[in-house]
Amino acid sequence: MFHISEIPSSHALLYKSFFLQGLIDDEDNFRISPHDEMESSFPTLDRVDSFTLGAFVDKEWAGVVSFERDGATREKLRHKGTLFRMLVGKEYRGQGIGRQLIQAVIDRVKRHTDIEQINLTVIADNHGAKKLYESFGFRTFSVEERATKWKGRYFTEEQMALWLR
Numbered sequence: 001m002f003h004i005s006e007i008p009s010s011h012a013l014l015y016k017s018f019f020l021q022g023l024i025d026d027e028d029n030f031r032i033s034p035h036d037e038m039e040s041s042f043p044t045l046d047r048v049d050s051f052t053l054g055a056f057v058d059k060e061w062a063g064v065v066s067f068e069r070d071g072a073t074r075e076k077l078r079h080k081g082t083l084f085r086m087l088v089g090k091e092y093r094g095q096g097i098g099r100q101l102i103q104a105v106i107d108r109v110k111r112h113t114d115i116e117q118i119n120l121t122v123i124a125d126n127h128g129a130k131k132l133y134e135s136f137g138f139r140t141f142s143v144e145e146r147a148t149k150w151k152g153r154y155f156t157e158e159q160m161a162l163w164l165r
Contacts, residue, residue, distance in 0.1 A: 002062055002097055004104050007054040012042040015052065018061040022087040028155065029126050031148050043085055044068055048112045053104050055088070055097045063088035065101040067108075069115060081109060083120040086129070098132055106136065109164065116165040123148075124156040138162045 007015055016037065023034045032040070043066045044050040050072075055063035066085040071077025083105055088098045109115050120138065122129050138160040147157035 002055050002057045002092075002095070002100070004053055004055050004100055007052045007064065009042040009044070009046050014061070015042065015054070015064065018089070019064060019085065019087060022064075022089065025090055026087070027150065028153075029123050029129070031121065031157070033150070049081065049109075049115065051108070052085075053101055053108075055092075055101055057092065061089065062092040063097045063101050065105055067105050067118075069113070070119070079114070079116045081113070081115045081118050083118050086120070098129075099135075102132070102136055106162070106164070116163065118162045118164065120160050121147075121157050122160060124158050130158065130160075133160055133162075136162060 020034055020037050023030055023032065023037055027033070042052070044052045045068075049069035050067070052064060052066040054061060064085060064087050065083060067081055067083050069078060070080040070082060083102070086098065086101065088101070106118065109118060120133065122133060124130075124143065140158045140160050142159040143156060144159070145156045146154040148155045
């Protein structure tokens with residue numbers, strides 16, 4: 001059994017360790033490299049519209065997801081937010097953890113904000129992730145070929161959106 005809770009920025013080192021391993025395990029499915037992660041700060045700001053959630057089995061990290069409102073300083077974009085850095089550890093896949101993390105983000109956004117739309121980006125060949133997002137109602141609205149390049153290979157990305165209101 002697992003539980004989901006918010007990960008505050010004060011746990012950045014634990015988060016970074018878990019996420020870095022995910023980037024190594026699934027390097028083709030992220031737009032950031034392990035080196036990028038080593039240089040970056042915690043992805044969110046510990047606010048109602050900028051948060052990171054973790055899934056834990058006992059006290060072991062099993063998955064993470066982050067969310068942030070778009071347009072923190074731009075009024076015309078504040079109706080949207082982005083779900084990003086979605087990761088379930090390899091040994092925990094297929095147990096519904098990803099589904100519960102996404103549902104927790106959607107529930108929290110609906111309950112605590114005026115955000116109307118959640119966007120995300122997914123590597124087009126990551127069929128399992130796309131199918132999961134589509135099961136929540138996310139729909140592709142844009143495709144970018146050669147969006148990322150890693151180790152001499154190009155990857156196409158799809159941008160997806162879920163309209164909440």
